[in-house]
Amino acid sequence: MTSPELSAELSAAGARVRTVLIAGCLISLVGFGARSVLGLFLEPMTGDLGWSRETFAFALAVQNLMWGLCVPVAGMLADRFGAARVIAFGALLYAGGIAGMALSATPWMLHLSAGLVTGLGVAFTAFSLALAAMARVVGPERRSMALGLGTAAGSLGQVVFSPLGQGFILAFGWQTALLLLAGCTLALLPLAFVLPRTPVAAGGHPGDDPAQTLRAALGEAGRHRGYVLLTTGFFVCGFHVAFITVHFPAYVKDLGLGGSVGAMALALIGLFNIVGSFGSGLYGQTHSKKTGLATIYGLRALVILGLLLAPKTPLVIGLFAAAMGLLWLSTVPLTTGIVGQVFGLRYMNTLFGIVFLSHQLGSFSGVWLGGVLYDAFGTYDPVWWAGVGLSVLAMLLHLPIDERPLRRRPSAAPA
Incomplete structure (x- = not known):
């Protein structure tokens, strides 16, 4: 190959990587x-x-649970067939679930639409699938930064959609606002097909074994103490994030502050999470x-205690939101x-999907208990104190993790 041809090929490859990274971020x-x-x-729907609040909270708790249960399945399908088709299918479910939420007239309809269908849609469009696709098109030396970039983009979504969602509600009412939100999720369809159609990683991993079976990979991870600790600790992240996302606007209104303060807080969390997530990737x-x-x-324990x-x-609400934003998805x-570093990229979607299931079990607990305990005690304080204790536990769980890459003997089994 001549030098001009090589340069053109490298330029085309670079453009392809940039396109995938942009699509993954979007x-x-x-x-x-x-x-x-x-x-x-929460407040306008339950009021009308x-x-x-427990009825609404249970629907979103089911959503988080379905998200967690189905992410490993979506990960397995993406590891086998590529993320594009999985995310495209999920986009249709996502839009249909949110539209059904707008039309719900009974609690069971809300639980079906906002809980079951939207949960499936979120799982099959999970940002973890986009992150894995992004990680596969860059070399090992840039993977952590790419993961931080994709996570920061999710945070930017919170910044964009918080005032947008509040503006939709104020201008058109909550039902039309949900239909407009459903329309926004359909943008995922064309973006999905920009991602690679096959699960091939760039640069490889020192321990990757192309012949390793999924069953062997799952058994290997299950015997790794660090993987078990990582999975257990991620429960706490889900507890915090889901509880605050669903209940914080109502908590702010209970304090006698306006609804705009709650929306501002969610936007601040997303804004500062951009810095936290990207900084975490660089770190x-x-x-x-x-x-x-x-x-x-x-x-996190110190911020909630504060x-x-x-x-x-x-001002205190804004400072809390900014501080929590820096710590919000910086865990991702x-x-x-760690999952990719220890086990390689061959089954990264699947293995992270199982870790993420723990996150969503925490999300279910945070959302549902938030509603149950509020209805029982008239305050969210018991859940906040639980969040402090869980933060300390998670801190202690992560310290013994062995994050060194596994070195495997090449397998003789067929791929």
């Missing part, structure tokens, strides 16, 4: 942004329809990922990075 932005603002609909390039995770969870003890003013690049 998928993360829309997919995460749309679901992150559903908490804005005469439902308890993971050169530093211990487990140490970074332990630090993040320890700081909110509980401080006077509840708009480091957690995903």
Whole structure:
């Protein structure tokens, strides 16, 4: 191959990588942004329809549970067939679920649409699928940064969709606002087909074995103490994120502050999460990922404790949102990075999907208990205190993790 031909090929490859990274970021932005603002609909929906907060909270708890249960399945399909078709199918479910939420007249209809169908849609468009696709088109030296970039894009989605969702509600009412939100999720369809159609990784991994079976990979991970600790600790992240996403706007209104303060807080969380997520990815390039995770969870305990003890003013709410935003999804690049670093990229979607299931079990607990305990005690304080204790536990769980890459003997089994 001549030098001009080689240069042209390299240029085309670089353009392809940039295109995939941009598409992955946009998928993360829309997919995460749309679901992150559903908490804005708690107060207007329950007020108009005469439902308890527990009814709405249970629907979104089911959504988080379905998301977690189905992400490993979506990951297996993406590892086998590529992420494009999986995400395209999920986009249709996602839009249909949110549209059905707008038309729900009874609690069971809400649980079916907002819970079951939307949960399936979120799982099959999960930003973890986009992150894995992005990781596969860059070399090992840039993977942590790419994961941080994709996670930061999800945070930008929260920044964009928080005022957008609140504006839709104020201008058109909550039902039309949900239909407009459903339309936004259909943008995932064309973006999905920009991603690679096959699960082939660039640059490989020192321990990758192309002949390793999925069953062998699952058994290997299950016997790895660090993987078990990582999976257990990620429960806490889900507990925090889902509880705050769904209940924080209502918590702010209970304090006597306006609805705009709650929407502002969600937007601030997303805005500062851009910095936190990208910074976390950069940190993971050169530093211990487990140490970074332990630090993040320890700081979360301090931030929540500060909110509980401080006077509840708009300034305090804003400072809490900014601080929590820095720690919000900064766990994702480091957690995903440990999975890829230890086990390689061959089954990264599947293995992270199982870790993410733990996250969503935490999400289910945070959302549902938030509604149950509020209805029982008339305050969210018990859930906040639980969040402090879980943060300390997660910090301690991450410290013993062995994050060194596994070195495998090449398998003789067929691929």
